Amino acid sequence: MTDGPTYGFDTLQIHAGARPDPATGARQTPIYQTTAYVFRDAEHAAALFNLQEVGYIYSRLTNPTVAVLQERIATLEGGVGAVCCSSGHAAQIMALFPLMGPGKNIVVSNRLYGGSITQFSQTIHRFGWSAKFVDIDDMDAIKSAIDDDTRAVFCESIANPGGHVADIRAVADVADAAGLPLIVDNTSATPYLCRPIEHGATLVVHSMTKFLTGNGTVTGGVVVDSGSFDWAASDKFPSLSEPEPAYHGLKFAETFGPLAFTFHGIAIGLRDLGMTLNPQAAHYTLMGIETLSLRMQRHVENATKISEWLEKHPAVEGVTYAGLNSSPYHDRAAKVCPRGAGGLFTVALKAGYEGCVKFVEALEIFSHVANLGDTRSLVIHSASTTHRQLTPEQQIAAGAAPNVVRISIGIEEADDLIADLDQALHKANA
Template sequence: MALGRAADRPRAAPGHCAGQEGWLASPQIRMTRGIPMTEQRKLGFDTLQIHAGAAPDPATGARQVPIYQSTSYVFKDADHAARLFGLEEVGYIYSRLTNPTVSALADRLCALEGGAGAVCCSSGHAAQIMALFPLMGPGCNVVVSTRLYGGSVTQFSQTIKRFGWSARFVDFDDLDAIAAAVDDDTRAIFCESISNPGGYITDLPEVAKLADRVGLPLIVDNTLATPYLCNPIAQGATLVVHSTTKYLTGNGTVTGGAVIDSGKFDWSASGKFPSLAAPEPAYHGLNFHEALGAMAFTFHSIAVGLRDLGMTMNPQAAHYTLMGVETLSLRMARHVANTEKVASWLEADPRIDRVTWAGLPSSPWHHRVAKVTPKGAGALFTVGVKGGYDACVKLVDSLQLFSHVANLGDTRSLIIHPASTTHRQLTADQQMAAGAEADLVRLSIGIEDPEDLIADLDRALDIATAG
């Protein structure tokens, strides 16, 4: 199907979130759902987390975003269908690509992160593949931080090899090592704003300057910080990825992921990104960057990425996450306040060897909090328990309020022993680099009464370290 010349196709204006301009939303939804982008720039975070991407349903007046549980959408006629598939008219086609509920969530996350466009998908791991997919090709590599979630280490060190990609792991405290790892086949630099499990804070402004010097996009996993604590795009990131499963949803009910594009990277400058800045054979030869400008990455991720990889977020998951985001700032403020109390108490306890929370003045990364995460150092950290591996296992088994689960970012406080679970697949050296040694437990501090959490830890530590 011919798309026409690039100059004839509508170009999405820079600074508009996915779903508000262009192909990603119907005219009716676009006109009535949410606040115009020019107005969003004037609104505070607490207002945007409730109103961005949402307005009364035009058909029924329903105030909450409805769950559009539909696979497909009726075309007006054959010409209308052709225009939609040609990206010449806005509208919905099929829910593997776009869905009104999911698009509302993408709009909201885009607004909170200050991006140009966003796409939601089925999980945080899906989001990482979606972020790399338009950038990489066989023989290409990505430079990544050694301080990553264990599943991400495996995804980058093992799984992406099946695409013909590779990863180079570097200590991101060593900027010279990052630069040395970059070569002509490098297509991106990847890190976490706050790392899982240790709560290490990456110096995003400095890494972003390096990425800019070498002409590469910086991808930042902002799951642990959320846009409330950290704004990677304002600090120079090109793409932001999330596991929406965690703090954004906040209630442990659904999995999901998101990729937010800053819209600021020049995909045409180097010739390294042909899927975005050359005729794309997977979509009728369209040059996405030439035709769509700041929205090129987002449109490609939907038109090609979701179409062919099928990592689609379901509308019910989007609905739960939309409701969770409405209270994000309130929850994150309480998470951080509770974490400060619990981490300070643990650091002073003689049964504890070390606490890794960057909010503590003793942390080697404490100086980065004001710079990178000015509203707090997050709510995830590790604790070294005297007695080693066995004491860690006893502690996990003896707690009552803390839930032993493979998750984080819940309203409930959670605990896990990474070396035997989330980071078990890593070598001892990889565990050390990731901050997941055998004598550490990972705590995700919830929003309960902090005195109750401390009492639960105190009692369980007595059991874990007895004798």
């Protein structure tokens, strides 16, 4: 699409980044299933390798199908650029890679997906990095955790699994005052419900595996760059502000300006880490995004109706959906996610751990899987699966206590889902 009118979300989710194929006129973005690309001549090849010209070299770095997806997601999020990679976890490492170094740390919300907590509390130590976990609602705690070696603040817009909604603007203000970027995982909300960059986020990450693709067919991740952070304002981010030896002393911030982080993600991150998204996965995600707004509207509609029903059920201790009037995050969700609080929440059962196991096993329409954001309704008992590696205190903080199940509401008929939940609750309490 060319510069001109300002298009609405529903139009952009179909057209942004996509153009008819110049060789064939194909309207749908082709799957460019190729490893390498022919250079026009030696001078053209040299210009590409020197980052003097933008183009395609090798599909570990750039691919035309993936490029359309990157432009589309960046447009929907309100960013200047994006880098797609092989998974959501890969996206988190890709986001941190240009910022961190041995001995450096990040300040992280303690309300995160269990795999992210493990990645930040355990795995990143192998890089010499560390994480400080804080209550992301406590601005004083965030400020106290930041020190001279802190390089970023990280949170989720709508936390998986507990449905906590972050006050992104308040967290961004704390990060800005410290001269640090705020990274927001927007997987659960998607840009249809929340655009973290508008609330002050520097970078946005997604597991595209979830709501963006929406059909449970691929794994993928993306890092979206707001283009608003001045990487050269201090000496904290030398990978972006100082000369890069591999490119003859080129300075990314000086050369590429607002696109410095995006170019670094491709030219250094994908080049050396190799966390590449394959073009067929990009194609599936592009097709999923074409219906994103329609799906999210139905997810929200169903989640609202079902959570209200569950909240009144005698076997239920509590429901965490931020769309409920009873939620402590209801008012915040209305500001951060004005189109709805998503399709993900947890339910605490009075029957405890064993009751949760019986409940999950009794469901018929809901699929028991380690995924969320599908068109199908999904369920999992986090304490025994995705969050089992955490301590009981960490499980509770993450919203995954032993008597809690995570529910990802799909786009089926809501009354059918309610009937399935009802019969499973009766069996769990038999």
